[in-house]
Amino acid sequence: GAVVSQHPSWVICKSGTSVKIECRSLDFQATTMFWYRQFPKQSLMLMATSNEGSKATYEQGVEKDKFLINHASLTLSTLTVTSAHPEDSSFYICSARVRDLQGKTQYFGPGTRLLVL
Amino acid sequence: GQNIDQPTEMTATEGAIVQINCTYQTSGFNGLFWYQQHAGEAPTFLSYNVLDGLEEKGRFSSFLSRSKGYSYLLLKELQMKDSASYLCAVNPTGEYQLIWGAGTKLIIKP
Numbered sequence: 001g002a003v004v005s006q007h008p009s010w011v012i013c014k015s016g017t018s019v020k021i022e023c024r025s026l027d028f029q030a031t032t033m034f035w036y037r038q039f040p041k042q043s044l045m046l047m048a049t050s051n052e053g054s055k056a057t058y059e060q061g062v063e064k065d066k067f068l069i070n071h072a073s074l075t076l077s078t079l080t081v082t083s084a085h086p087e088d089s090s091f092y093i094c095s096a097r098v099r100d101l102q103g104k105t106q107y108f109g110p111g112t113r114l115l116v117l
Numbered sequence: 118g119q120n121i122d123q124p125t126e127m128t129a130t131e132g133a134i135v136q137i138n139c140t141y142q143t144s145g146f147n148g149l150f151w152y153q154q155h156a157g158e159a160p161t162f163l164s165y166n167v168l169d170g171l172e173e174k175g176r177f178s179s180f181l182s183r184s185k186g187y188s189y190l191l192l193k194e195l196q197m198k199d200s201a202s203y204l205c206a207v208n209p210t211g212e213y214q215l216i217w218g219a220g221t222k223l224i225i226k227p
Contacts, residue, residue, distance in 0.1 A: 034214075042219070043204065043217050043218065043219040043220050044160070044204070044217050046214065046215075046217075049214065091157075093159045093160075105150070105162055105165060106150075106162075106215065107162060108152075108159040108160050108161070109159060110158065110159050111158065111159040113157075
């Protein structure tokens with residue numbers, strides 16, 4: 001399957017700081033990437049759809065000014081959590097869509113665990 | 118509305134067989150995915166069904182009935198490493214976004 005990487009895998013930061021998370025497709029081009037958030041013992045929650053060369057599409061209830069998404073190339077999307085607060089502590093996972101024999105399969109990065117103190 | 122239901126938790130014995138069910142009510146249907154997620158890790162792709170019937174892939178099989186809005190994931194010869202959450206997801210529109218179930222936590226006992 002396709003390989004998606006995320007960096008960093010772990011972030012601990014102070015309240016009020018901004019954190020940038022990178023998501024890269026390593027062996028394919030991804031015109032569309034997705035950003036998810038997952039709280040403990042809960043399922044994935046889609047935050048936004050990142051489109052290369054255009055503005056991201058945010059899900060209802062997700063603040064676009066707080067979660068900045070940039071998809072500047074076909075292999076890189078970044079999520080910046082601005083002025084992070086303890087309630088933003090979560091597991092952030094990106095995925096990229098691949099048009100393969102299985103249809104439009106999403107392949108996930110390994111995730112970034114964010115802890116805001 | 119869009120809704121996907123799966124059991125919250127299941128327990129099975131090593132070496133046995135377990136079936137994890139998923140029912141869905143979505144505005145459209147363009148495929149159903151099963152993903153495995155180990156604790157603390159991101160999901161990994163297991164299977165995809167778009168036509169009715171059974172898809173077998175090693176110890177894992179996935180079944181789909183579109184008329185019933187129903188799928189199951191069948192795991193055979195269970196191993197301790199199969200302890201994980203199993204997520205059912207539906208592509209309702211043929212586009213990019215998936216509707217996700219809450220996941221089924223599978224506990225394997227020796």
